[in-house]
Amino acid sequence: MAQPSDRFYTKTHEWVRIAAGEATVGITHYAQEQLGDVVFVELPTAGKQVERGGVLGNIESVKAVSEVFSPVAGQVVAANAELEAHPELVNQDPYGKGWLVRLKAAQGSSEGLMDAAAYEKFLAEEGAH
Protein backbone atom coordinates (compact mmCIF):
# COMPACT_ATOMS: atom_id res chain seq x y z
CA MET A 1 0.00 0.00 0.00
CA ALA A 2 1.28 3.44 -0.92
CA GLN A 3 1.89 5.82 1.97
CA PRO A 4 0.28 9.26 1.76
CA SER A 5 2.88 11.81 0.68
CA ASP A 6 1.47 14.71 2.69
CA ARG A 7 3.07 13.57 5.94
CA PHE A 8 6.15 12.18 7.65
CA TYR A 9 6.94 8.81 9.19
CA THR A 10 8.93 7.26 12.04
CA LYS A 11 10.83 4.00 12.29
CA THR A 12 8.32 2.94 14.95
CA HIS A 13 5.54 3.25 12.33
CA GLU A 14 3.78 6.45 13.36
CA TRP A 15 2.87 9.21 10.92
CA VAL A 16 2.57 12.95 11.48
CA ARG A 17 0.96 15.57 9.26
CA ILE A 18 1.88 19.13 10.05
CA ALA A 19 -0.26 22.07 8.98
CA ALA A 20 -0.38 25.57 10.43
CA GLY A 21 1.59 24.68 13.53
CA GLU A 22 -0.62 21.74 14.35
CA ALA A 23 0.56 18.14 14.07
CA THR A 24 -1.86 15.27 13.61
CA VAL A 25 -0.45 11.88 14.62
CA GLY A 26 -1.52 8.35 13.82
CA ILE A 27 -0.08 4.91 13.14
CA THR A 28 0.70 3.57 9.69
CA HIS A 29 -1.12 0.99 7.65
CA TYR A 30 1.75 -1.40 8.29
CA ALA A 31 1.50 -0.81 12.05
CA GLN A 32 -2.23 -1.50 12.20
CA GLU A 33 -1.74 -4.62 10.11
CA GLN A 34 0.90 -5.89 12.50
CA LEU A 35 -1.28 -5.13 15.53
CA GLY A 36 -4.36 -6.89 14.24
CA ASP A 37 -7.85 -6.03 15.47
CA VAL A 38 -7.59 -2.92 17.63
CA VAL A 39 -9.97 -3.10 20.60
CA PHE A 40 -8.78 -0.30 22.86
CA VAL A 41 -6.94 2.98 22.44
CA GLU A 42 -5.53 4.93 25.37
CA LEU A 43 -4.68 8.53 24.56
CA PRO A 44 -3.46 11.56 26.51
CA THR A 45 -5.77 14.36 27.56
CA ALA A 46 -5.57 17.85 26.10
CA GLY A 47 -2.85 20.00 27.61
CA LYS A 48 -0.36 17.22 28.17
CA GLN A 49 3.17 18.00 27.07
CA VAL A 50 4.85 15.22 25.13
CA GLU A 51 8.42 14.85 24.05
CA ARG A 52 9.61 13.62 20.71
CA GLY A 53 9.92 9.86 21.00
CA GLY A 54 7.97 9.91 24.24
CA VAL A 55 5.03 7.61 24.84
CA LEU A 56 1.93 9.21 23.41
CA GLY A 57 -0.47 6.43 24.22
CA ASN A 58 -1.22 2.74 23.98
CA ILE A 59 -3.04 0.72 21.39
CA GLU A 60 -4.36 -2.68 22.34
CA SER A 61 -5.33 -5.44 19.99
CA VAL A 62 -7.01 -8.62 21.21
CA LYS A 63 -3.56 -10.12 21.51
CA ALA A 64 -1.28 -7.45 22.85
CA VAL A 65 -0.50 -3.91 23.93
CA SER A 66 1.68 -1.57 21.86
CA GLU A 67 3.01 1.84 22.77
CA VAL A 68 2.65 4.75 20.39
CA PHE A 69 5.60 7.15 20.33
CA SER A 70 5.19 10.78 19.47
CA PRO A 71 6.97 11.74 16.23
CA VAL A 72 7.21 15.35 17.41
CA ALA A 73 7.35 17.31 20.65
CA GLY A 74 4.38 19.43 21.56
CA GLN A 75 1.30 19.99 23.63
CA VAL A 76 -1.75 17.82 23.11
CA VAL A 77 -4.63 19.82 21.64
CA ALA A 78 -7.08 16.97 21.23
CA ALA A 79 -7.33 13.20 21.17
CA ASN A 80 -9.61 11.40 18.75
CA ALA A 81 -12.72 10.80 20.86
CA GLU A 82 -14.30 8.64 18.14
CA LEU A 83 -11.83 5.88 19.00
CA GLU A 84 -13.34 5.36 22.42
CA ALA A 85 -16.42 3.76 20.89
CA HIS A 86 -14.82 2.74 17.60
CA PRO A 87 -11.20 1.64 18.08
CA GLU A 88 -11.52 -0.38 14.85
CA LEU A 89 -11.17 2.91 12.91
CA VAL A 90 -7.43 2.54 13.51
CA ASN A 91 -7.55 -0.61 11.37
CA GLN A 92 -10.07 0.61 8.84
CA ASP A 93 -8.70 4.06 8.15
CA PRO A 94 -5.29 4.52 9.79
CA TYR A 95 -4.45 7.64 7.73
CA GLY A 96 -7.87 9.26 8.08
CA LYS A 97 -10.57 8.65 10.68
CA GLY A 98 -8.18 6.53 12.70
CA TRP A 99 -5.95 9.49 13.65
CA LEU A 100 -4.92 9.52 17.30
CA VAL A 101 -3.85 12.91 18.58
CA ARG A 102 -3.46 16.55 17.49
CA LEU A 103 -0.53 18.45 18.95
CA LYS A 104 0.62 22.04 18.95
CA ALA A 105 4.05 21.50 17.45
CA ALA A 106 7.11 23.69 17.26
CA GLN A 107 8.66 24.96 14.01
CA GLY A 108 10.85 22.50 12.17
CA SER A 109 9.52 19.59 14.17
CA SER A 110 9.48 17.27 11.17
CA GLU A 111 13.27 17.36 10.95
CA GLY A 112 14.85 13.94 10.80
CA LEU A 113 11.59 12.16 10.01
CA MET A 114 11.13 10.08 6.88
CA ASP A 115 9.01 11.18 3.96
CA ALA A 116 6.70 8.68 2.25
CA ALA A 117 9.36 7.44 -0.17
CA ALA A 118 11.92 6.99 2.61
CA TYR A 119 9.39 5.16 4.78
CA GLU A 120 8.50 2.79 1.94
CA LYS A 121 12.17 2.09 1.44
CA PHE A 122 12.48 1.50 5.17
CA LEU A 123 9.60 -0.98 5.11
CA ALA A 124 11.16 -2.79 2.17
CA GLU A 125 14.49 -3.05 3.98
CA GLU A 126 12.73 -4.32 7.07
CA GLY A 127 11.33 -7.06 4.86
CA ALA A 128 7.83 -5.86 5.49
CA HIS A 129 6.68 -5.85 1.85
Added chain:
Amino acid sequence: MTQTTLKRTPLYECHLEAKARIVPFAGFEMPVQYSGVIEEHKAVRTSVGLFDVSHMGEIDVKGRRALDFVQYVTCNDASKLTPGRAQYSGLMTPRGTFVDDLLVHKVSDDHYFLVVNASNADKDYAYLCAQAASFDGVDVTNRSDDYAQIAVQGPRALEVLQKLTPVPLAEIKYYRFVEGLVDGKRALIARTGYTGEDGFEVYVPPEDAPGLWRKLLAAGKEFGIVPTGLGARDTLRFEACMALYGNDIDDTTTPFEAGLDWIVKLDKGGFLGREALVRQKAAGIKRKLVGFEMLGRGIARHGYPIWSGGQNVGIVTSGTHAPTLGKALGLGYVPVALSAVGSKLDVEIRDQKVAAQVVDTPFYRRAR
Protein backbone atom coordinates in the same frame (compact mmCIF):
# COMPACT_ATOMS: atom_id res chain seq x y z
CA MET B 1 22.32 -16.09 21.31
CA THR B 2 21.24 -19.66 20.85
CA GLN B 3 19.59 -20.50 17.60
CA THR B 4 16.68 -22.82 18.14
CA THR B 5 15.19 -24.53 15.16
CA LEU B 6 11.46 -24.18 15.10
CA LYS B 7 9.41 -27.15 14.04
CA ARG B 8 6.68 -26.92 11.44
CA THR B 9 3.42 -28.81 11.45
CA PRO B 10 2.46 -30.81 8.34
CA LEU B 11 0.04 -27.97 7.55
CA TYR B 12 2.66 -25.23 7.37
CA GLU B 13 2.32 -24.88 3.58
CA CYS B 14 -1.47 -24.65 3.91
CA HIS B 15 -1.03 -21.75 6.33
CA LEU B 16 1.25 -19.91 3.95
CA GLU B 17 -1.28 -20.41 1.15
CA ALA B 18 -3.95 -18.96 3.42
CA LYS B 19 -1.70 -15.94 4.09
CA ALA B 20 -1.48 -16.66 7.79
CA ARG B 21 0.75 -14.63 10.01
CA ILE B 22 3.19 -17.13 11.47
CA VAL B 23 4.67 -16.77 14.95
CA PRO B 24 6.90 -18.98 17.08
CA PHE B 25 4.84 -20.83 19.67
CA ALA B 26 5.88 -23.75 21.87
CA GLY B 27 8.77 -24.53 19.55
CA PHE B 28 6.64 -24.47 16.39
CA GLU B 29 6.03 -21.98 13.63
CA MET B 30 2.30 -21.57 14.09
CA PRO B 31 -0.43 -19.47 12.47
CA VAL B 32 -1.55 -16.80 14.93
CA GLN B 33 -4.16 -15.34 12.60
CA TYR B 34 -5.40 -15.47 9.02
CA SER B 35 -8.17 -12.96 8.27
CA GLY B 36 -8.18 -11.43 11.77
CA VAL B 37 -8.70 -12.64 15.33
CA ILE B 38 -12.17 -11.17 15.81
CA GLU B 39 -13.51 -12.41 12.48
CA GLU B 40 -12.13 -15.90 13.10
CA HIS B 41 -13.46 -15.90 16.66
CA LYS B 42 -16.95 -14.94 15.51
CA ALA B 43 -16.93 -17.55 12.75
CA VAL B 44 -16.36 -20.27 15.35
CA ARG B 45 -19.11 -18.91 17.63
CA THR B 46 -21.67 -18.58 14.86
CA SER B 47 -20.69 -21.19 12.27
CA VAL B 48 -17.44 -23.13 12.02
CA GLY B 49 -13.67 -22.72 12.14
CA LEU B 50 -10.74 -24.98 11.34
CA PHE B 51 -7.67 -25.18 13.58
CA ASP B 52 -4.26 -26.72 13.09
CA VAL B 53 -3.40 -28.03 16.54
CA SER B 54 -0.78 -30.48 15.36
CA HIS B 55 1.68 -28.91 17.78
CA MET B 56 -0.13 -30.61 20.67
CA GLY B 57 1.68 -33.55 22.24
CA GLU B 58 0.40 -37.13 22.11
CA ILE B 59 1.68 -39.77 24.49
CA ASP B 60 0.73 -43.45 24.54
CA VAL B 61 0.57 -45.33 27.82
CA LYS B 62 0.37 -49.05 27.15
CA GLY B 63 0.67 -52.27 29.04
CA ARG B 64 -0.88 -54.41 31.72
CA ARG B 65 -0.66 -51.70 34.36
CA ALA B 66 -1.57 -48.78 32.10
CA LEU B 67 -4.60 -47.84 34.22
CA ASP B 68 -2.68 -48.05 37.51
CA PHE B 69 -0.06 -45.78 36.05
CA VAL B 70 -2.50 -43.20 34.68
CA GLN B 71 -4.30 -43.23 38.02
CA TYR B 72 -1.02 -42.62 39.83
CA VAL B 73 0.11 -39.61 37.77
CA THR B 74 -3.23 -37.84 37.22
CA CYS B 75 -5.79 -36.46 39.65
CA ASN B 76 -9.06 -37.40 37.91
CA ASP B 77 -10.42 -40.95 38.12
CA ALA B 78 -9.43 -42.77 34.93
CA SER B 79 -11.06 -45.97 36.18
CA LYS B 80 -14.39 -44.36 35.34
CA LEU B 81 -13.47 -44.36 31.65
CA THR B 82 -14.66 -47.06 29.29
CA PRO B 83 -13.05 -47.55 25.86
CA GLY B 84 -13.99 -44.63 23.63
CA ARG B 85 -14.29 -42.10 26.44
CA ALA B 86 -12.03 -39.18 27.25
CA GLN B 87 -11.59 -37.11 30.39
CA TYR B 88 -9.99 -33.80 31.29
CA SER B 89 -7.39 -34.23 34.00
CA GLY B 90 -4.23 -32.91 35.60
CA LEU B 91 -0.75 -34.39 35.51
CA MET B 92 0.33 -33.78 39.08
CA THR B 93 3.51 -32.93 40.95
CA PRO B 94 3.93 -34.46 44.44
CA ARG B 95 2.92 -31.00 45.71
CA GLY B 96 -0.50 -31.32 44.09
CA THR B 97 0.27 -28.70 41.46
CA PHE B 98 0.09 -29.03 37.69
CA VAL B 99 2.89 -30.49 35.61
CA ASP B 100 0.31 -30.03 32.86
CA ASP B 101 -3.38 -30.33 32.14
CA LEU B 102 -4.34 -32.99 29.65
CA LEU B 103 -6.94 -35.17 28.00
CA VAL B 104 -6.88 -38.86 28.88
CA HIS B 105 -8.47 -41.08 26.23
CA LYS B 106 -9.13 -44.72 27.06
CA VAL B 107 -8.55 -46.76 23.91
CA SER B 108 -8.63 -50.13 25.65
CA ASP B 109 -7.85 -51.65 29.06
CA ASP B 110 -4.13 -51.64 28.30
CA HIS B 111 -3.94 -48.48 26.19
CA TYR B 112 -4.48 -44.85 27.22
CA PHE B 113 -3.84 -42.01 24.79
CA LEU B 114 -2.81 -38.74 26.45
CA VAL B 115 -3.01 -35.37 24.73
CA VAL B 116 -0.86 -32.71 26.37
CA ASN B 117 0.13 -29.11 25.77
CA ALA B 118 2.72 -28.52 23.07
CA SER B 119 4.83 -26.36 25.34
CA ASN B 120 4.98 -29.16 27.90
CA ALA B 121 5.15 -32.24 25.71
CA ASP B 122 8.85 -32.98 26.22
CA LYS B 123 8.70 -32.17 29.92
CA ASP B 124 5.60 -34.36 30.36
CA TYR B 125 7.14 -37.24 28.47
CA ALA B 126 10.31 -37.11 30.59
CA TYR B 127 8.21 -36.88 33.76
CA LEU B 128 6.05 -39.83 32.75
CA CYS B 129 9.11 -41.91 31.85
CA ALA B 130 10.68 -41.15 35.23
CA GLN B 131 7.49 -42.14 37.02
CA ALA B 132 7.07 -45.25 34.87
CA ALA B 133 10.46 -46.57 35.99
CA SER B 134 8.84 -47.81 39.19
CA PHE B 135 5.99 -49.49 37.32
CA ASP B 136 6.40 -52.91 35.78
CA GLY B 137 4.25 -53.48 32.76
CA VAL B 138 3.92 -49.91 31.54
CA ASP B 139 5.25 -48.57 28.29
CA VAL B 140 5.26 -44.81 27.70
CA THR B 141 5.83 -43.57 24.15
CA ASN B 142 5.97 -40.03 22.82
CA ARG B 143 3.81 -40.12 19.68
CA SER B 144 3.78 -36.37 19.07
CA ASP B 145 5.50 -36.63 15.69
CA ASP B 146 3.15 -39.40 14.55
CA TYR B 147 0.00 -37.30 14.69
CA ALA B 148 -1.34 -34.20 13.11
CA GLN B 149 -4.39 -32.81 14.84
CA ILE B 150 -7.10 -30.77 13.17
CA ALA B 151 -9.91 -29.24 15.22
CA VAL B 152 -13.24 -28.47 13.57
CA GLN B 153 -15.16 -26.26 15.96
CA GLY B 154 -18.44 -24.39 15.95
CA PRO B 155 -22.18 -25.04 15.65
CA ARG B 156 -21.77 -26.28 12.05
CA ALA B 157 -18.71 -28.46 12.78
CA LEU B 158 -20.68 -31.70 12.70
CA GLU B 159 -22.22 -30.97 9.32
CA VAL B 160 -18.84 -30.12 7.84
CA LEU B 161 -16.98 -33.15 9.15
CA GLN B 162 -19.89 -35.46 8.35
CA LYS B 163 -19.37 -34.81 4.65
CA LEU B 164 -16.01 -36.55 4.89
CA THR B 165 -16.78 -39.56 7.06
CA PRO B 166 -19.23 -42.48 7.15
CA VAL B 167 -19.00 -42.45 10.97
CA PRO B 168 -22.37 -41.24 12.35
CA LEU B 169 -20.98 -38.22 14.18
CA ALA B 170 -24.20 -37.33 15.99
CA GLU B 171 -23.83 -40.59 17.91
CA ILE B 172 -20.49 -39.54 19.35
CA LYS B 173 -21.35 -37.80 22.60
CA TYR B 174 -19.29 -35.05 24.19
CA TYR B 175 -15.92 -36.33 25.42
CA ARG B 176 -16.23 -39.61 23.46
CA PHE B 177 -14.15 -40.69 20.52
CA VAL B 178 -14.11 -43.33 17.81
CA GLU B 179 -11.65 -44.62 15.26
CA GLY B 180 -12.96 -44.43 11.74
CA LEU B 181 -12.35 -43.30 8.21
CA VAL B 182 -12.14 -39.60 7.43
CA ASP B 183 -11.50 -38.69 3.81
CA GLY B 184 -10.96 -42.42 3.25
CA LYS B 185 -8.08 -42.58 5.73
CA ARG B 186 -7.90 -43.93 9.26
CA ALA B 187 -8.39 -41.29 11.93
CA LEU B 188 -9.31 -40.84 15.56
CA ILE B 189 -12.34 -38.58 15.89
CA ALA B 190 -13.01 -37.06 19.31
CA ARG B 191 -15.89 -34.81 20.26
CA THR B 192 -13.69 -32.48 22.26
CA GLY B 193 -12.41 -28.95 21.88
CA TYR B 194 -10.97 -25.82 23.41
CA THR B 195 -13.42 -23.21 22.21
CA GLY B 196 -16.60 -23.56 24.26
CA GLU B 197 -18.44 -24.69 21.13
CA ASP B 198 -19.48 -28.08 19.84
CA GLY B 199 -16.87 -29.65 17.65
CA PHE B 200 -14.39 -32.38 16.92
CA GLU B 201 -10.68 -32.96 17.18
CA VAL B 202 -9.38 -35.28 14.47
CA TYR B 203 -6.04 -37.07 14.83
CA VAL B 204 -4.45 -38.31 11.61
CA PRO B 205 -0.98 -39.34 10.38
CA PRO B 206 0.99 -36.23 9.34
CA GLU B 207 1.03 -37.19 5.66
CA ASP B 208 -2.79 -37.22 5.54
CA ALA B 209 -3.20 -33.83 7.17
CA PRO B 210 -2.82 -31.39 4.23
CA GLY B 211 -5.34 -33.32 2.11
CA LEU B 212 -7.83 -33.44 4.97
CA TRP B 213 -7.33 -29.74 5.73
CA ARG B 214 -8.14 -28.77 2.16
CA LYS B 215 -11.15 -31.12 2.00
CA LEU B 216 -12.51 -29.66 5.24
CA LEU B 217 -12.14 -26.11 3.93
CA ALA B 218 -14.03 -27.11 0.79
CA ALA B 219 -16.68 -29.01 2.78
CA GLY B 220 -17.23 -26.02 5.05
CA LYS B 221 -17.35 -23.44 2.31
CA GLU B 222 -21.16 -23.26 2.28
CA PHE B 223 -21.04 -22.43 6.00
CA GLY B 224 -18.33 -19.80 5.65
CA ILE B 225 -15.66 -21.92 7.33
CA VAL B 226 -12.45 -20.04 8.12
CA PRO B 227 -9.02 -21.25 9.11
CA THR B 228 -8.60 -20.07 12.69
CA GLY B 229 -5.28 -19.20 14.31
CA LEU B 230 -3.88 -19.33 17.80
CA GLY B 231 -5.08 -15.79 18.48
CA ALA B 232 -8.74 -16.74 18.21
CA ARG B 233 -8.07 -20.09 19.86
CA ASP B 234 -6.96 -18.10 22.90
CA THR B 235 -9.90 -15.66 22.92
CA LEU B 236 -12.37 -18.53 22.42
CA ARG B 237 -10.99 -20.63 25.28
CA PHE B 238 -10.75 -17.50 27.41
CA GLU B 239 -14.44 -16.64 27.04
CA ALA B 240 -15.28 -20.24 27.93
CA CYS B 241 -12.87 -19.97 30.90
CA MET B 242 -10.90 -23.04 29.91
CA ALA B 243 -7.54 -22.89 31.66
CA LEU B 244 -4.39 -22.12 29.71
CA TYR B 245 -1.29 -23.78 31.09
CA GLY B 246 1.44 -21.23 31.78
CA ASN B 247 -1.18 -18.53 32.33
CA ASP B 248 -4.01 -19.71 34.55
CA ILE B 249 -2.43 -22.88 35.87
CA ASP B 250 1.15 -24.05 36.31
CA ASP B 251 3.35 -25.96 38.74
CA THR B 252 2.66 -23.44 41.50
CA THR B 253 -1.13 -23.77 41.37
CA THR B 254 -3.38 -26.60 42.48
CA PRO B 255 -6.65 -27.71 40.89
CA PHE B 256 -8.54 -26.47 43.98
CA GLU B 257 -7.10 -22.98 43.60
CA ALA B 258 -7.91 -23.04 39.89
CA GLY B 259 -11.54 -23.97 40.57
CA LEU B 260 -11.00 -27.38 39.00
CA ASP B 261 -12.22 -29.34 42.04
CA TRP B 262 -14.24 -31.55 39.72
CA ILE B 263 -11.10 -33.13 38.25
CA VAL B 264 -9.74 -34.11 41.69
CA LYS B 265 -10.91 -37.50 42.96
CA LEU B 266 -9.30 -37.85 46.38
CA ASP B 267 -11.06 -41.13 47.11
CA LYS B 268 -9.86 -42.99 44.00
CA GLY B 269 -6.71 -44.29 45.74
CA GLY B 270 -3.16 -43.03 45.99
CA PHE B 271 -1.80 -40.65 43.37
CA LEU B 272 0.94 -38.06 43.02
CA GLY B 273 0.04 -34.96 44.99
CA ARG B 274 -2.88 -36.57 46.79
CA GLU B 275 -1.54 -35.93 50.31
CA ALA B 276 -0.88 -32.29 49.52
CA LEU B 277 -4.36 -31.92 48.05
CA VAL B 278 -5.97 -33.65 51.06
CA ARG B 279 -4.16 -31.21 53.33
CA GLN B 280 -5.16 -28.23 51.22
CA LYS B 281 -8.76 -29.32 51.17
CA ALA B 282 -8.79 -29.71 54.96
CA ALA B 283 -7.08 -26.37 55.59
CA GLY B 284 -9.01 -24.57 52.86
CA ILE B 285 -7.49 -22.75 49.93
CA LYS B 286 -6.08 -19.25 50.44
CA ARG B 287 -6.42 -17.96 46.90
CA LYS B 288 -8.74 -18.70 44.06
CA LEU B 289 -8.90 -18.16 40.32
CA VAL B 290 -11.78 -15.80 39.57
CA GLY B 291 -13.25 -14.11 36.55
CA PHE B 292 -13.61 -10.35 36.59
CA GLU B 293 -14.97 -7.62 34.39
CA MET B 294 -13.26 -4.26 34.01
CA LEU B 295 -15.49 -1.46 35.24
CA GLY B 296 -13.07 1.30 34.26
CA ARG B 297 -11.48 1.74 30.87
CA GLY B 298 -8.61 -0.63 30.19
CA ILE B 299 -7.72 -4.20 29.44
CA ALA B 300 -6.19 -6.47 32.06
CA ARG B 301 -3.35 -8.62 30.75
CA HIS B 302 -1.40 -11.63 31.98
CA GLY B 303 0.90 -10.60 34.82
CA TYR B 304 -0.79 -7.33 35.80
CA PRO B 305 -1.06 -6.87 39.60
CA ILE B 306 -4.46 -6.98 41.32
CA TRP B 307 -5.04 -4.60 44.23
CA SER B 308 -7.60 -4.23 46.97
CA GLY B 309 -7.65 -1.63 49.75
CA GLY B 310 -4.13 -0.45 48.94
CA GLN B 311 -2.69 -3.98 49.04
CA ASN B 312 -1.31 -6.01 46.17
CA VAL B 313 -3.49 -9.08 46.60
CA GLY B 314 -3.14 -11.06 43.41
CA ILE B 315 -2.24 -11.32 39.77
CA VAL B 316 -4.02 -11.42 36.42
CA THR B 317 -3.45 -14.73 34.62
CA SER B 318 -5.39 -14.05 31.40
CA GLY B 319 -7.19 -11.02 30.07
CA THR B 320 -8.38 -9.48 26.86
CA HIS B 321 -11.28 -7.81 25.18
CA ALA B 322 -13.74 -10.69 24.74
CA PRO B 323 -14.94 -10.57 21.13
CA THR B 324 -18.31 -12.32 21.61
CA LEU B 325 -19.19 -10.43 24.77
CA GLY B 326 -17.76 -7.11 23.72
CA LYS B 327 -16.15 -6.27 27.04
CA ALA B 328 -12.80 -6.38 28.79
CA LEU B 329 -12.63 -9.44 31.03
CA GLY B 330 -9.93 -11.20 32.97
CA LEU B 331 -8.99 -14.21 35.04
CA GLY B 332 -6.75 -13.95 38.07
CA TYR B 333 -5.85 -15.28 41.47
CA VAL B 334 -7.22 -13.37 44.47
CA PRO B 335 -7.58 -14.16 48.19
CA VAL B 336 -10.66 -16.28 48.90
CA ALA B 337 -12.17 -13.38 50.87
CA LEU B 338 -12.27 -11.38 47.61
CA SER B 339 -13.45 -14.19 45.35
CA ALA B 340 -17.22 -13.84 45.68
CA VAL B 341 -19.15 -12.53 42.69
CA GLY B 342 -19.51 -8.77 43.10
CA SER B 343 -16.21 -8.29 44.98
CA LYS B 344 -14.47 -5.07 43.96
CA LEU B 345 -10.86 -5.20 42.78
CA ASP B 346 -8.40 -2.86 41.12
CA VAL B 347 -6.19 -3.96 38.27
CA GLU B 348 -2.92 -2.09 37.82
CA ILE B 349 -2.63 -1.12 34.16
CA ARG B 350 0.47 0.90 33.29
CA ASP B 351 0.74 2.43 36.78
CA GLN B 352 -2.96 3.25 36.96
CA LYS B 353 -5.43 1.37 39.14
CA VAL B 354 -8.54 0.55 37.16
CA ALA B 355 -11.71 -0.74 38.86
CA ALA B 356 -12.90 -4.30 38.23
CA GLN B 357 -15.50 -6.58 39.71
CA VAL B 358 -15.64 -10.35 40.18
CA VAL B 359 -18.23 -11.95 37.89
CA ASP B 360 -19.61 -15.41 37.32
CA THR B 361 -17.66 -17.86 35.16
CA PRO B 362 -17.56 -19.10 32.51
CA PHE B 363 -18.01 -15.75 30.80
CA TYR B 364 -19.52 -17.51 27.81
CA ARG B 365 -21.65 -20.64 27.75
CA ARG B 366 -23.14 -21.85 24.52
CA ALA B 367 -26.87 -22.44 24.22
CA ARG B 368 -27.56 -26.17 23.97
